[in-house]
Amino acid sequence: xxxxxKSFEPILIPDIPNLDKIDVYIKNGGYxxxxxxxxxxxxxxxxxxxxxxxxxxxxxxxxxxxxxxxxSFMPPADGGPRYLACNxxxxxxxxxKDRKIFEYNPHIFIEGALIAAxxxxxxxxxxxxxxxxxxxxxxxxxxxxxxxxxxFIGKNLFGTDYSVEFEVTEGAGAYICGEETAMLExxxxxxxxxxxxxxxxxxxxxxxxxxxxxxxxxxxxxPGVINNGTAWFKNIGAETHPGPVLYxxxxxxxxxxxxELPSGVPVMELINDIAQGIRGGKKLKGLIPGGSSxxxxxxxxxxxxxxxxxxxxxxxxxxxxxxxxxMDEDTDMVDALWRISHFYKHESCGQCTPCRDGTGWLEKILxxxxxxxxxxRDLDLLLDVTTQMEGRTICALADAAAWPVRHTINxxxxxxxxxxxxxVHAVA
Amino acid sequence: MEETYxxxxxxxxxxxxxxxxxxxxxxxxLPTLWVAQRRFGHVEPPVQRLVAETLDLPExxxxxxxxxxxxxxxxxxxxxxxxxxxxxxCQLCGGYKMLHYLEDKLGIKAGETTEDGMxxxxxVECLGACGxxxxxxxxxxxxxxxxxxxxxxxxxxSLKEGKMPEFESVGMPxxxxxxxx
Ligand SMILES: Cc1cc2nc3c(=O)[nH]c(=O)nc-3n(C[C@H](O)[C@H](O)[C@H](O)COP(=O)(O)O)c2cc1C
Ligand code: SF4
Ligand code: FES
Numbered sequence: 001x002x003x004x005x006k007s008f009e010p011i012l013i014p015d016i017p018n019l020d021k022i023d024v025y026i027k028n029g030g031y032x033x034x035x036x037x038x039x040x041x042x043x044x045x046x047x048x049x050x051x052x053x054x055x056x057x058x059x060x061x062x063x064x065x066x067x068x069x070x071x072s073f074m075p076p077a078d079g080g081p082r083y084l085a086c087n088x089x090x091x092x093x094x095x096x097k098d099r100k101i102f103e104y105n106p107h108i109f110i111e112g113a114l115i116a117a118x119x120x121x122x123x124x125x126x127x128x129x130x131x132x133x134x135x136x137x138x139x140x141x142x143x144x145x146x147x148x149x150x151x152f153i154g155k156n157l158f159g160t161d162y163s164v165e166f167e168v169t170e171g172a173g174a175y176i177c178g179e180e181t182a183m184l185e186x187x188x189x190x191x192x193x194x195x196x197x198x199x200x201x202x203x204x205x206x207x208x209x210x211x212x213x214x215x216x217x218x219x220x221x222x223p224g225v226i227n228n229g230t231a232w233f234k235n236i237g238a239e240t241h242p243g244p245v246l247y248x249x250x251x252x253x254x255x256x257x258x259x260e261l262p263s264g265v266p267v268m269e270l271i272n273d274i275a276q277g278i279r280g281g282k283k284l285k286g287l288i289p290g291g292s293s294x295x296x297x298x299x300x301x302x303x304x305x306x307x308x309x310x311x312x313x314x315x316x317x318x319x320x321x322x323x324x325x326x327m328d329e330d331t332d333m334v335d336a337l338w339r340i341s342h343f344y345k346h347e348s349c350g351q352c353t354p355c356r357d358g359t360g361w362l363e364k365i366l367x368x369x370x371x372x373x374x375x376x377r378d379l380d381l382l383l384d385v386t387t388q389m390e391g392r393t394i395c396a397l398a399d400a401a402a403w404p405v406r407h408t409i410n411x412x413x414x415x416x417x418x419x420x421x422x423x424v425h426a427v428a
Numbered sequence: 429m430e431e432t433y434x435x436x437x438x439x440x441x442x443x444x445x446x447x448x449x450x451x452x453x454x455x456x457x458l459p460t461l462w463v464a465q466r467r468f469g470h471v472e473p474p475v476q477r478l479v480a481e482t483l484d485l486p487e488x489x490x491x492x493x494x495x496x497x498x499x500x501x502x503x504x505x506x507x508x509x510x511x512x513x514x515x516x517x518c519q520l521c522g523g524y525k526m527l528h529y530l531e532d533k534l535g536i537k538a539g540e541t542t543e544d545g546m547x548x549x550x551x552v553e554c555l556g557a558c559g560x561x562x563x564x565x566x567x568x569x570x571x572x573x574x575x576x577x578x579x580x581x582x583x584x585x586s587l588k589e590g591k592m593p594e595f596e597s598v599g600m601p602x603x604x605x606x607x608x609x
Pocket of ligand 3: 093094095513514515516517518519553554555556557558559561563
């Protein structure tokens, strides 16, 4: 049950000193799941896929898709190369959780990725990490070398005929490379332009070969499922969105940070008990629950809401990356929304007109309003632009840019109207 | 005269190791641009040309990649590039205040470089450290968290002496501390 968080023992990042060292990880039962899966008679690639599907690990990269189900889309092996591309781009504003795995428990991710690779008969795994995470890229390279030295990566794992390579690659500053097909383009050494789907990456991914993309935290959940079973996993947190979650809490709270807790913790407990309330004893004004693209909720919309896909959808938002941005009563919503729109305008790759032009218009009109030059009808123009952006583009960046504008204006309309000057245009 | 650029033997060895990770050479473009930027401090067109020649790829391809990604310096920057995050969480926690403090302190605006070539300031998008806002990154390397004016003074002083701040480990907050608060 969700409210059990007070007795919850972290699974992804347990409090064990030096767990980033491979020997400590092994001493604490690490790489046992991998060995059992690859070497034992108990598992086949197909049964691993089924088990993970049954556990319902919902993708932690934003979309919440069942990981095992995604793995099952890989076509039958034909002897050619097959890839797993692990998404460590972590660029959605408010999100800073995957780097905690790189730093404190890299091997749980490596082990999870290796199990996933075995299940999908993958020949090479890449982990793509945003270029700004230079320090964390170094940590991952070290961890992978240690795993290679122990024989967990390379030829003939555990004396079987399964072989797999595992490499780190880095970005160089581009939010769009977190979108899965843009990431593939970037990995191939190109500009990060999202691809038109279909074909989906499982059919034609890296170099035209079958490829699956998963988030770092998603894969870090896999060893636990193999070791403890699906019933154990499904018992943690919210029923339809089970498992531990790395909540990133930032903004106006007393103790921001990344907290590992079960899914489905009540939002107000996360803000008041875990992050220890609003700074300076101020009142809560709004919450962006899962990274800057997820619709903001007003304080009065948060009663009874918990951090899982269903509860947040009912409340009018989304789980996203569980990167919670907390805003106090003094927050200027016009400024805040303008800055979010600036981000998406800056990061649009420019391939699709509704996104390239739309993000530009959103930012420009919001800047005008922010500077006191806006008119009431600009608010309706903004809403109209969002309608023209949604669902009409190659990737979801356009939607990610449109949602915050639509919902922030609708939910804080008074504040936006108050900022507009009196109309100088006669109404016909 | 245009400056000439060459990779060292070690650089070339590193580039060979990069190429070995992939089934073809094009994926080496981003990492090789990184090797070049770490060596020369920027990837101006002559450096892009060197990368293209070293990898035997069209110069137009390398140029296209270099110009897509914000972390590559397409023109020379100061010795220390101060990337101050001003995206949402940092904005809420005083990111712009920190940016403006730096601008006043160094007498330049975001996007500019001090006359002595020591510092550049940039206002950048979310760096994935939102819980430690406001924050900045120095020359694509170390993160400096929970900025205050005093902390900025200290960092600038130590950079003037050629000392980069150390990597700051932030730690995971423990539940027991919360339960016993
Ligand atoms: C514009 C955009 C940016 C994205 N950025 C990230 C990111 O930084 N990290 C991530 O894991 N997923 C990101 N995603 C989601 C990925 O496309 C993909 O759904 C995810 O990596 C799949 O992994 P999962 O199923 O394990 O969550 C982004 C999506 C979009 C549309
Ligand atoms: S929606 Fe925007 S970011 Fe996505 S492909 Fe189109 S232009 Fe690029
Ligand atoms: S908003 Fe500044 S690091 Fe994320």
